[in-house]
Amino acid sequence: MAKYVMALDSGTTSNRCILFNQKGEICSCAQKEFTQFFPEPGWVEHDASEIWQTQLSVAREAMNKIDAKFEDIASIGITNQRETVIVWDRKTGQPITHAIVWQCRRTADFAEKMKAERPGIVEEFQCKTGLKFDPYFSGTKIRWILDNVDGARQRAENGELCFGTVDSWLIYKLTKGKVHVTDYSNASRTLLFNINTLEWDKELCEILDIPMSMLPEVKPSSCIYGETDSEFFGGPIRIAGAAGDQQAALFGQTCFNKGDAKNTYGTGCFMLMNTGDKPVYSKNDLLTTIAWGIDGKVTYALEGSVYVAGAAIQWLRDELRAIDSAPDSEYFATRVKDTNGCYVVPAFTGLGAPYWDPYARGAIVGLTRGVNKYHIIRATVESLAFQTADVLAAMELDTGNKLTSLRVDGGASKNNFLLQFQSDIIDTDVVRPSCVETTAMGAAYLAGLAVGYWKNKEDVINNWSVDKEFKSSMDKEKREKELAGWKQAVASTRGWAKN
Numbered sequence: 001m002a003k004y005v006m007a008l009d010s011g012t013t014s015n016r017c018i019l020f021n022q023k024g025e026i027c028s029c030a031q032k033e034f035t036q037f038f039p040e041p042g043w044v045e046h047d048a049s050e051i052w053q054t055q056l057s058v059a060r061e062a063m064n065k066i067d068a069k070f071e072d073i074a075s076i077g078i079t080n081q082r083e084t085v086i087v088w089d090r091k092t093g094q095p096i097t098h099a100i101v102w103q104c105r106r107t108a109d110f111a112e113k114m115k116a117e118r119p120g121i122v123e124e125f126q127c128k129t130g131l132k133f134d135p136y137f138s139g140t141k142i143r144w145i146l147d148n149v150d151g152a153r154q155r156a157e158n159g160e161l162c163f164g165t166v167d168s169w170l171i172y173k174l175t176k177g178k179v180h181v182t183d184y185s186n187a188s189r190t191l192l193f194n195i196n197t198l199e200w201d202k203e204l205c206e207i208l209d210i211p212m213s214m215l216p217e218v219k220p221s222s223c224i225y226g227e228t229d230s231e232f233f234g235g236p237i238r239i240a241g242a243a244g245d246q247q248a249a250l251f252g253q254t255c256f257n258k259g260d261a262k263n264t265y266g267t268g269c270f271m272l273m274n275t276g277d278k279p280v281y282s283k284n285d286l287l288t289t290i291a292w293g294i295d296g297k298v299t300y301a302l303e304g305s306v307y308v309a310g311a312a313i314q315w316l317r318d319e320l321r322a323i324d325s326a327p328d329s330e331y332f333a334t335r336v337k338d339t340n341g342c343y344v345v346p347a348f349t350g351l352g353a354p355y356w357d358p359y360a361r362g363a364i365v366g367l368t369r370g371v372n373k374y375h376i377i378r379a380t381v382e383s384l385a386f387q388t389a390d391v392l393a394a395m396e397l398d399t400g401n402k403l404t405s406l407r408v409d410g411g412a413s414k415n416n417f418l419l420q421f422q423s424d425i426i427d428t429d430v431v432r433p434s435c436v437e438t439t440a441m442g443a444a445y446l447a448g449l450a451v452g453y454w455k456n457k458e459d460v461i462n463n464w465s466v467d468k469e470f471k472s473s474m475d476k477e478k479r480e481k482e483l484a485g486w487k488q489a490v491a492s493t494r495g496w497a498k499n
């Protein structure tokens with residue numbers, strides 16, 4: 001019997017491969033960062049060929065580290081940065097331009113113009129897709145490529161081009177162009193997929209003027225999509241799972257019941273709550289999305305998306321050069337007793353939930369002569385918790401329930417200072433599992449369940465265990481004061497880049 005399931009975790013800044021065994025333990029891991037392109041303020045691009053090459057190389061590296069052969073791997077699960085748009089030539093498999101990344105705000109003016117010209121467009125898109133009519137999602141980005149890359153529209157209309165999110169792109173490359181698919185969770189982030197009928201929506205494609213021939217076939221998140229070409233790993237491996245990274249993390253955290261929620265601190269920060277087999281529409285500016293499709297059923301989730309979380313810590317490291325490595329942020333944050341009244345709002349690419357302001361830009365406010373580097377580092381770390389608090393408040397309003405505990409994961413969840421402050425500021429228990437690689441784990445579970453490596457969800461639930469639980473210890477008055485300061489800080493960033 002095969003020993004491992006392979007998870008390919010293609011994130012916003014790096015690609016990883018993790019091999020899991022049946023107990024859900026990490027047996028091998030390899031990771032590589034790839035280039036971020038910022039051609040204009042607010043624009044973010046990736047080279048899709050580099051994504052493919054680094055993903056393939058880390059997969060081989062992880063296998064080599066433990067001398068795993070293709071026959072040792074039961075199946076591959078893919079999880080990915082969502083919404084990012086790749087358009088490639090159907091015959092050659094060559095991308096026609098750089099990938100436009102989910103963080104990119106180049107279509108903000110276009111989205112505004114569409115809203116002004118077509119009253120009702122916001123409601124129309126929301127009720128069919130569960131999303132905001134916002135430049136975050138793939139739809140306006142695909143349109144930008146068709147309008148701005150030489151010859152793209154004509155080629156798309158001739159059926160020569162494929163669109164895909166990163167999952168779709170990697171499956172296409174791994175199968176050497178044989179399979180052009182995506183899963184429900186990724187499709188539900190495009191602005192083109194009807195989450196009620198589970199089909200691409202002809203009318204929405206027409207509004208955005210996107211030929212439907214470019215779109216991948218949409219399948220469940222746990223099923224056999226195809227197998228890898230033998231060239232890559234010495235023999236074929238089944239590709240049997242795919243899900244957007246946030247939905248995969250919800251699965252990896254075993255949030256299988258209605259009301260279960262998790263928060264992932266990755267590049268951004270994303271809170272998702274399982275809402276069961278019916279979409280729940282938010283009245284408080286959250287998104288409705290597909291969590292996964294498995295065993296012939298679709299599960300939905302409410303989502304609060306925060307664009308910049310771990311990326312703010314990277315900013316401290318790479319741009320401000322205030323820390324040498326991300327974990328240093330915890331050490332420095334605890335060198336001071338508070339932020340000395342300063343707040344950092346990392347609205348570098350606008351604000352997501354619950355503000356939805358593509359024109360907001362980052363700010364450090366409340367500066368006085370005594371504010372030093374440690375205060376700014378601490379305020380940056382705290383900003384992850386404040387943004388989460390904003391999203392949680394909206395989620396509790398939507399569901400009418402107070403969350404009793406929040407499961408967390410992602411790189412920054414290793415930061416104990418952050419998680420204690422998180423618990424304090426939301427006045428809710430915060431629970432970190434033993435394995436915080438839940439995104440990769442979710443993809444592995446989806447792929448393993450499809451091929452019988454794990455028999456059922458109970459097998460998976462048994463693998464989940466707690467590492468540490470954080471309990472709120474802040475008094476109410478202090479919490480309210482902190483939150484009021486944060487609100488004021490956020491207000492100062494709104495609409496900044498409008499003109």
Ligand code: G3P
Nearest residue numbers: 011012081082266267268
């Ligand atoms: O929606 C964007 C999200 O999928 C990116 O996730 O892990 O790169 O922060 P991450």
